[in-house]
Amino acid sequence: MTHRACRRALLADQMTAVAHRHLAWCSPCSAFAEALSTVDTWRPADVPPPPDGLADRVVARLRAQTAADVPSPRRRSWKVPGVRFGPLAVGMSAVALIGLAVIAGAALHGGHRSGAGGGAATSPQPLDPCASSAHCVVITVDIAGDAMVSGTERQALNLPCTTLAAISQTFREKPTAGAIALPMVHSAGGHRLFISATIQPYEGPGEYVSGIGLAGGGANPNTFPFITIDGRDYASGTLGPTPRHATFTAAVRADGSGSLSFGGLVDTQDPTRTVAGLVTWVCA
């Protein structure tokens, strides 16, 4: 048997007795057989999982790129004011530092409760989270519709509001991917809340009608991001025969204060229920 025939048999995994005998005395073919075995059993280390926030960054880049494109009359762009909104937890990795700065020092569940809800009136008055902080943000929440919330939350900051408002985190040297996390709301008026939103691209203080995304549920590929009110999730969109999209506007002022308004958030358990609301914050 020739070397060539032996290798053909090896590659086809059709080794005959003759081929085996050849292999027994032929050093080059034996080396080839061992090498082939190594190649066939070789596996690289498991492909590492995607880096955190990759999908968010993909979406952010899509927004930035499509906004830069000349809009086709057929398409609705992410940047068409008042029509589109950023529904996803955009750039959460990018904004993590900012978000941490916002919530740093805040008592996650100890926000000062007040307002019409009054459900926490019987609870002991928590300590003011701003008592020992040089910087404080006071958040006012008003939500109406199929869930009603009215109240405030105070949070300590470890940075002046003006600094936060001026920050525009960049990604991979692409300024268009700048992002800011708006103050995260945990409770107001005796209600447990989770309201976390980002603006991306963030280009500094101003009015925003696009690029606003919610963070809730952002890691789940099959759900729209949402806010949570007393354990119920209200999503920023639904699909189906008649897709529904929530609407968002936001404003950030140079002094760090600002507002986030939203409408048409849909209860994920009962799509007939919707909420709208306004979150404002001022720095003290």
Added chain:
Amino acid sequence: VDDSTLIALAATGDDLAFELLVRRHTDAVWRLARSLLHDNSAAEEAVQDTFLKAYRALGRFRPGAPARTWLLVICNRTCIDHLRAHRGSIVSLDELRQVRSPQASPEFRMAFRTAMEDLPLHQRQAFALVSVLGYSREEAAEIARVPASTMRSRVQRARVLLAEALSDTTAVEGHKL
């Protein structure tokens, strides 16, 4: 909601639907890009480029075709373009440590690395799709947009080239694999 519906919605301008598609398939696209490029940064760039190209090509999506394969086809082309533009991309040393024999000598690892780098692009791609990612030859052929017979021959050729390169090393070094 299935992928076809999402693409149909996205094609009519529903960007939310496309964003869901992105979230659903980011992992698969990442795995392909990372396997072909062996570099996190390049792979992330390829993933982003893939979805951007897909977004712009929504109108050309063939209804009923599997969306994942469609995205992987785009990703595959994107990675090939990247490899052509950055000739010399390497197999990472971490991956070489996974070579079967833990006692593999540095010379052997270098030989493996060299052999991988020396593989023609299409054969390296075929080897990655089938041997690394575990796609069937038929799936790999669809992703690479070549006939299944071509994919089979590319994989086979990659095996031969790698084995020849490695057997030369073992013959010279007397190295036990």
